[in-house]
Amino acid sequence: MKSEKISEAVVRRLPVYLRYLNDLNKREVATVSSQELGLKLDLNPAQIRKDLAYFGDFGRKGIGYDVSYLIEKIRHILNLDQQINAVLVGAGNLGQALSNYNYYLRENIKIVAVFDENPKKIGKRINTLTVQPMEEMTDTIKKHNIRIGIITVPAVEAQNVADQLIGAGIEAILNFAPTILKAPANIRIHAADFTTDLLSLAYYLDNGKEGSTDDGEQDNE
């Protein structure tokens, strides 16, 4: 399954499906159709069926998808049937918000250490974590088999932090700093940028006004 090339767009939609399926599961809903998923997630049902067909024949005609079976499959596809340790660098407001978020994360990715270079922040408690100095980062990453790095430092420091994370053996980086990072091709980098969400939202402002009566349902790919 994993050997097939799957586009990043599909991979990025899987957590969105997973989140809603988890909600359904919590409400003890047993099955869901691609129509219902499409309505809730503002996506085309045909797109959803196509996405899920990449990974196998999950749906049953006239019944829909078995919620807990689909959750299990998506979690497996996303490697979430194992615990994945992550480290966060930069304990400012955003870093603290993300570390706190740990508690809400039902999935198996866990922030197990937080680092900062600011002496005022080192030693500070964020939930169960204590902010550690940068000097301890490489050892901590190796010791706890940490595979993902989350960067929440200012843009000017981000490349230096990325280099240190990669040097310590990190395989993938989630970058919140508003800058483009250089990395070897085998290191996966996702840019997490709230401005992207916000700026793309602006596109729909005037659009909605021009054709709001006949354009009620948003047209997604």
Place this chain on the structure above:
Amino acid sequence: MKSEKISEAVVRRLPVYLRYLNDLNKREVATVSSQELGLKLDLNPAQIRKDLAYFGDFGRKGIGYDVSYLIEKIRHILNLDQQINAVLVGAGNLGQALSNYNYYLRENIKIVAVFDENPKKIGKRINTLTVQPMEEMTDTIKKHNIRIGIITVPAVEAQNVADQLIGAGIEAILNFAPTILKAPANIRIHAADFTTDLLSLAYYLDNGKEGSTDDGEQDNE
């Protein structure tokens, strides 16, 4: 131009192009090819050419795209050639981080007010803004022609906040709360969720290991 249906996937890539083009512009780079853009942004050059062709014939064969012309066009497409006022609800760590981010945002979306229901947070200064009580929200939105709402409250409060924002005349919402919001079809809602980025990153962890030698370039749509 705006009457043509453009998929959300394309709209969501435009701010990514814009950010990199702004970087090039700052470094006084005058032209850029779709190959260079693709390499930097980890996207297929053909995809980039196709995306930009939606909006007009910007590129010149053998020369590439004029950076400042393309910036101007994308900004126009995204409605960023006018100031768009936004309001943020929820002055926790994440809300504070996003409000601070205001300062780095070169584009025309501006957070002009922050609200919270917690008496301990009301009156607190975040850069140039002062956290206001929820009771003042509707008046402030109308008075300052605020069109976008950003929700950074806990999940259980998010729907209530969304209803209040929509009631006050907000046209679009960026929702950071880990819950799916109900809204009329003419209100655009984008879910901003760092777990989506993080969980989709996990997909590439084991994949990268299986085929890392012949799979150096990530395969994006």
